[in-house]
Amino acid sequence: MTKLKGLKCRECGRRYPSSPVHICEFCFGPVEVDYDYDALKGVITRQSIAAGPPSIWRYRELLPIEGDVAVGHHVGFTPLIRSQNLAEELGVRELWIKNDSVCHPTWSFKDRVVAVAVTRAKEFGFDTIACASTGNLANSVAAHAAEARLKSYIFIPADLEQGKIVATLVYQPTLVAVEGTYDEVNRLCSEVSDKYRWAFVNINIRPYYSEGSKTYGYEILEQLGWRAPGHIVVPCAGGSLITKIWKAIREFASLGLIERPATRMYAAQAAGCGPIVTMVKNDTDVLTPVRPNTIAKSLAIGNPADGYYAYRVVKDSGGYGEHATDEEIVEGMLLLARTEGIFTETAGGVTVAVTKKLIETGVIPRDESIVICITGNGLKTPDVLYERLDTHVTIRPLLSAFDRALAELKSQARS
Amino acid sequence: MPVLVRIPTPLRAVTKGAGEVQAKGGTVADLIEDLERQYPGLRERLVEEGGDVRRFINIYVNEEDIRFLQGKKTSLKEGDQVSIVPAIAGG
Numbered sequence: 382m383t384k385l386k387g388l389k390c391r392e393c394g395r396r397y398p399s400s401p402v403h404i405c406e407f408c409f410g411p412v413e414v415d416y417d418y419d420a421l422k423g424v425i426t427r428q429s430i431a432a433g434p435p436s437i438w439r440y441r442e443l444l445p446i447e448g449d450v451a452v453g454h455h456v457g458f459t460p461l462i463r464s465q466n467l468a469e470e471l472g473v474r475e476l477w478i479k480n481d482s483v484c485h486p487t488w489s490f491k492d493r494v495v496a497v498a499v500t501r502a503k504e505f506g507f508d509t510i511a512c513a514s515t516g517n518l519a520n521s522v523a524a525h526a527a528e529a530r531l532k533s534y535i536f537i538p539a540d541l542e543q544g545k546i547v548a549t550l551v552y553q554p555t556l557v558a559v560e561g562t563y564d565e566v567n568r569l570c571s572e573v574s575d576k577y578r579w580a581f582v583n584i585n586i587r588p589y590y591s592e593g594s595k596t597y598g599y600e601i602l603e604q605l606g607w608r609a610p611g612h613i614v615v616p617c618a619g620g621s622l623i624t625k626i627w628k629a630i631r632e633f634a635s636l637g638l639i640e641r642p643a644t645r646m647y648a649a650q651a652a653g654c655g656p657i658v659t660m661v662k663n664d665t666d667v668l669t670p671v672r673p674n675t676i677a678k679s680l681a682i683g684n685p686a687d688g689y690y691a692y693r694v695v696k697d698s699g700g701y702g703e704h705a706t707d708e709e710i711v712e713g714m715l716l717l718a719r720t721e722g723i724f725t726e727t728a729g730g731v732t733v734a735v736t737k738k739l740i741e742t743g744v745i746p747r748d749e750s751i752v753i754c755i756t757g758n759g760l761k762t763p764d765v766l767y768e769r770l771d772t773h774v775t776i777r778p779l780l781s782a783f784d785r786a787l788a789e790l791k792s793q794a795r796s
Numbered sequence: 797m798p799v800l801v802r803i804p805t806p807l808r809a810v811t812k813g814a815g816e817v818q819a820k821g822g823t824v825a826d827l828i829e830d831l832e833r834q835y836p837g838l839r840e841r842l843v844e845e846g847g848d849v850r851r852f853i854n855i856y857v858n859e860e861d862i863r864f865l866q867g868k869k870t871s872l873k874e875g876d877q878v879s880i881v882p883a884i885a886g887g
Binding site: 392403404405406407408409410411513564565567568570571572575583584587590591619621669670672684686687689 | 802804805806809815841850851852853854856859861863864879881882883884885
């Protein structure tokens with residue numbers, strides 16, 4: 382069972398009962414789930430976790446639900462892949478890829494947070510799930526709401542990639558396309574959530590939702606053989622994932638599940654929307670919002686709510702951050718595909734490109750363990766590649782035609 | 797010149813339950829002072845001791861975040877709508 386103690390403001394420490402609230406009534410700081418860690422010591426062991434299901438629910442004692450798992454029984458426990466080819470290409474000794482581009486059921490790490498959020502929303506008695514999304518969250522909320530047989534309202538920026546729109550609509554939610562940026566969608570949803578009694582996973586359910594991201598971190602630690610890596614490169618949008626991976630490391634260390642960690646955390650953002658990395662580079666804890674202009678739409682949050690905390694994690698861990706241009710993002714996607722056979726979305730391209738930069742500039746040493754976070758699937762954002770990729774040959778169905786084409790291709794390759 | 801101010805749920809205890817209130821001010825800073833006169837205690841919920849808007853609060857004049865305008869010095873005119881919105885997670 383979960384040792385839930387309630388909610389606690391991250392800023393002023395005020396305590397609240399476990400309820401659908403996301404900010405402190407007094408200081409507006411985000412509230413966070415508080416657990417009874419003393420009661421968990423010795424109860425959660427490597428053996429007890431390993432005996433659990435191959436999903437995020439093997440860590441359920443550290444997740445904020447009280448009853449049975451309602452939806453998303455098969456979410457998580459995605460591959461942690463030891464890279465040979467990309468490691469060689471980047472000139473590093475130990476590189477791992479945590480691959481949530483194959484997370485069940487909607488191919489991004491958002492399934493982790495939504496499975497927790499929808500389960501908790503059902504426990505609170507909501508009949509409608511909602512969210513503001515840059516795409517991946519939309520897919521996942523729509524899918525899990527369908528599984529839970531709940532109504533869903535999904536708010537997205539109207540200019541989202543077609544792939545992400547179709548992969549939301551297929552579950553038949555009510556999809557609201559808003560003419561504006563994600564930040565504007567978010568602001569609208571904040572006001573909608575004040576008016577309608579819905580479970581907005583990223584608003585009033587946020588304290589529970591965001592805890593689901595910890596499982597991405599737990600899996601890295603468990604799959605590495607119960608140890609923390611030297612370096613983790615994390616794509617940042619709202620800034621929550623990087624803080625929750627960091628929390629996962631500290632929780633496992635305090636529960637005695639891993640040795641004392643010395644992990645450095647790195648923030649990866651697009652040059653066209655990189656306010657968190659800008660904080661890191663300028664060494665300031667004041668976030669300056671930006672208007673996003675990048676092909677990495679899933680990371681296009683100009684006013685990230687957890688930006689301050691993401692900055693703190695990077696600084697406290699001794700890590701750093703880097704921006705990737707649109708061109709570098711596409712190169713990153715192609716590099717991962719060419720070397721490892723993994724097709725990630727633009728956000729993954731950001732992570733790969735930033736990792737490459739951080740290694741080349743000597744910020745990440747070549748002889749220590751590195752984990753890169755691939756959090757979404759390339760089939761959702763193929764648009765950015767259309768101009769870059771060509772069919773090599775088109776021929777009639779004749780062997781002689783193929784022979785001629787092959788000779789032509791070989792002579793092109795030589796020249 | 798009165799402007800409409802939208803009050804988020806966590807602050808409605810201070811505004812006696814009102815989700816929308818009228819207030820006056822030539823700038824956002826003046827507006828906050830007027831809100832404090834009408835609803836004592838509201839100012840400290842919005843700004844820190846040094847006078848900066850709290851880290852997790854966004855203030856919008858019409859559709860624009862005041863950090864894209866002139867911050868607390870952003871001027872207001874009759875008919876403007878001001879929204880106070882807590883920071884929202886997302887993705």
